[in-house]
Amino acid sequence: MTDPASATRPASTDPIPLPPLGEAAVFLDFDGTLVDLAETPDGVHVPFDLFSMLERLHQRTGGATALVSGRKVSDIDQFLPGFPGPVIGSHGAERRIDGVFRQHEAVGTDELAAVKAEARDWAERQENVLVEDKPVSIVLHFRQAPGLLEPAGAAMAEIVSRHDGYELHHAKMALELHPMGVSKGGAVQALMDGPFAGRTPFAAGDDKTDEAMMEVALAAGGTALKIGTGDSAAPMRLETPSELRALLSAWLERT
């Protein structure tokens, strides 16, 4: 029988098997991983020392530290202005690598506009559903209307069923409609095949969308860490973003 406590216990503890930073490629999710979740997307608190820690990781890994978020890249720029490494946004549908910014080809298409309009139209007929419009997707947030999550799931599934090439992603208290095939794993693989080649990857995340990047990290001989509860391919687990930040600080001291 599975021990319920094992869902939150680190699968591996002392010492956590992390490669020397000079040989590592570090992939970090943002919400729920580097910062605590908040009631609204704008409400997250960025600890004052997070930026300097990420900057040190960037330096110590020779530039091989990437932020890999479901947020749009411009959000990450707002929360962590001036982060010098690659920023993967919108779950991989936006990428800024070596200063070159690219977005998914769906941006600007009539089909994407129609998917967004239909989702927004449904949300505007409800109360307290927060709409987040991103370049390659639309997100409906339900922290202020948890009872609507289920009916919204059915309504959003119906919308994507009418638009070829779109899918519904169940996020934390949110539903996101985006083009099929968008994946953090694809973006992480591209970095491992490109500027981060030859390094040992470490990926940390808290959500289902992070599993794809963790699987890429594991397949490349690296390791992965899950924050919080829930199934994960990650062999390591911590409970909170603050524990991860402490681990990253200790890593910076260690190697």
Ligand SMILES: O=P(O)(O)OC[C@H]1O[C@H](O[C@H]2O[C@H](CO)[C@@H](O)[C@H](O)[C@H]2O)[C@H](O)[C@@H](O)[C@@H]1O
């Ligand atoms: O991949 P991530 O960096 O973890 O981004 C995932 C989504 O994060 C945001 O939504 C989540 O965090 C909000 C703030 O804590 C929370 O209110 C919401 O319930 C969560 O789903 C962001 O708003 C989304 O665009 C990201 O996809």
